[in-house]
Amino acid sequence: MTYIQLSYGNLVLPALLVVMDGVFSLVLRLKLERQLAIATVRMVVQLVLVGYVLTFLFAAVSPLWTALAALIMVLFASREIVARQKRRLQGVWKYGLGTGCTLLAAGTVTMFALLTELRPDPWYHPRYALPLLGMMLGNTMTGISLGLDVLTNSLVRERAAVEACLALGGTRHEALLPLIRDALRSGFMPIMNSMAAIGLVSLPGMMTGQILAGVEPVDAVKYQLLIMFLIAGGTGLGTLAAVLGGARLLTDHRHRLRLDRIEASG
Amino acid sequence: MLTVSGLKRLHIFVSFDLQDGECVALQGPSGVGKTLLLRSIADLDPNEGTVRLDGTLREAMPAPAWRKRVTYLAAEPGWWSDTVQEHFTAWGDALPLVARLGLPDDCGAWSIQRLSTGERLRLGLARALMLRSRVLLLDEPTSALDPAAAAAVEGVIAERISDGASVLWSTHDDAQARRVGSRILAMRPDGSIEESLP
Numbered sequence: 001m002t003y004i005q006l007s008y009g010n011l012v013l014p015a016l017l018v019v020m021d022g023v024f025s026l027v028l029r030l031k032l033e034r035q036l037a038i039a040t041v042r043m044v045v046q047l048v049l050v051g052y053v054l055t056f057l058f059a060a061v062s063p064l065w066t067a068l069a070a071l072i073m074v075l076f077a078s079r080e081i082v083a084r085q086k087r088r089l090q091g092v093w094k095y096g097l098g099t100g101c102t103l104l105a106a107g108t109v110t111m112f113a114l115l116t117e118l119r120p121d122p123w124y125h126p127r128y129a130l131p132l133l134g135m136m137l138g139n140t141m142t143g144i145s146l147g148l149d150v151l152t153n154s155l156v157r158e159r160a161a162v163e164a165c166l167a168l169g170g171t172r173h174e175a176l177l178p179l180i181r182d183a184l185r186s187g188f189m190p191i192m193n194s195m196a197a198i199g200l201v202s203l204p205g206m207m208t209g210q211i212l213a214g215v216e217p218v219d220a221v222k223y224q225l226l227i228m229f230l231i232a233g234g235t236g237l238g239t240l241a242a243v244l245g246g247a248r249l250l251t252d253h254r255h256r257l258r259l260d261r262i263e264a265s266g
Numbered sequence: 267m268l269t270v271s272g273l274k275r276l277h278i279f280v281s282f283d284l285q286d287g288e289c290v291a292l293q294g295p296s297g298v299g300k301t302l303l304l305r306s307i308a309d310l311d312p313n314e315g316t317v318r319l320d321g322t323l324r325e326a327m328p329a330p331a332w333r334k335r336v337t338y339l340a341a342e343p344g345w346w347s348d349t350v351q352e353h354f355t356a357w358g359d360a361l362p363l364v365a366r367l368g369l370p371d372d373c374g375a376w377s378i379q380r381l382s383t384g385e386r387l388r389l390g391l392a393r394a395l396m397l398r399s400r401v402l403l404l405d406e407p408t409s410a411l412d413p414a415a416a417a418a419v420e421g422v423i424a425e426r427i428s429d430g431a432s433v434l435w436s437t438h439d440d441a442q443a444r445r446v447g448s449r450i451l452a453m454r455p456d457g458s459i460e461e462s463l464p
Binding site: 158255 | 308309310311312328329330331333334337338339340342343344345346390393394397
């Protein structure tokens with residue numbers, strides 16, 4: 001396997017493209033130049049740091065350091081889930097539900113892949129575990145946050161319908177089932193769309209990366225298929241857990257709708 | 267008999283009884299908490315106090331079973347499906363009742379979207395009455411109805427009362443309160459109730 005190595009010097013010319021965007025913003029008075037500058041600097045700093053952190057982790061191959069890195073990734077993912085919610089849960093569940101579900105979903109499928117098919121030595125080798133976990137987190141996070149967002153919004157919107165069902169002696173399960181179905185469908189939709197479009201409309205980043213690194217396209221495709229299957233499974237698990245968990249948290253043992261457990265917006 | 271003692275929800279703190287076959291009118295200015303009280307008795311909101319039906323505590327049975335016996339009908343009933351008949355477990359059995367409330371036989375296939383406010387109210391009532399509950403908690407069931415439809419609703423409910431059902435009927439209409447209620451409970455802004463005879 002051979003690949004064309006880049007030096008930092010090779011990045012100067014491409015970086016001028018971002019400067020070009022900044023010039024557009026100035027000339028057209030889009031007032032984006034400040035944001036653009038911050039975003040660019042953040043990207044450079046974050047990526048370079050990650051590069052060094054990964055170098056350290058790959059050299060250490062320590063279960064402890066790998067677990068710590070994984071934990072930090074999960075925490076960032078759950079923060080992102082909360083940030084994407086228009087209506088948030090109150091108290092510990094605000095972060096707890098997202099964290100629990102991403103950990104459950106991304107963690108399960110990552111371990112599953114590491115222990116059954118990839119089998120790196122040792123199984124927790126960060127070169128495999130962390131990129132895999134990262135891809136799982138990014139995608140399950142989308143399903144979980146979409147599913148939760150649709151659930152909470154539709155509960156608020158359809159409150160009269162849900163309570164009518166409850167008042168007539170429906171259980172919380174019966175009353176919420178149509179909304180739970182909608183929320184699950186929304187959560188599953190992005191991964192199904194990307195599975196359908198993959199290869200035709202988009203070449204996935206990981207596969208492209210492997211091809212650039214000199215891997216045979218057919219081998220890169222196998223890796224990508226593995227990843228897609230894992231993502232599909234992880235999104236299914238995570239979205240299901242998050243939506244069912246959310247539905248349970250927003251009702252109580254006396255089958256009451258508890259919208260008071262949604263944080264006051266604003 | 268429905269026994270409410272020390273029911274507490276926000277500012278509301280009330281105790282009263284509702285005999286079998288009795289209709290009590292619930293009155294008071296808007297915003298005083300009539301809806302909150304009715305919802306609390308049906309256990310739709312968290313609340314404190316003891317509520318019993320024939321001596322059985324509501325906590326002794328699952329909440330859905332309680333609400334099938336003690337049924338709250340909202341002032342604006344909600345709908346979870348597209349057509350009218352999907353909201354009924356046995357639409358055929360509900361037809362005579364629906365007809366008595368002044369709605370045509372073919373309204374089962376109607377879309378909920380095209381119903382007027384008055385049609386929604388009457389169909390919501392029919393849907394609730396199909397449970398044959400022991401206690402009905404009615405939240406202004408005739409507020410958006412014309413006199414003929416309101417009379418039909420009063421007639422249907424009077425029949426249920428004579429069959430032994432108990433009704434707590436919230437209304438802004440003093441004449442209606444005196445007409446349907448054997449007693450009147452007036453809610454005060456401090457959350458208490460005062461009982462009077464019509």
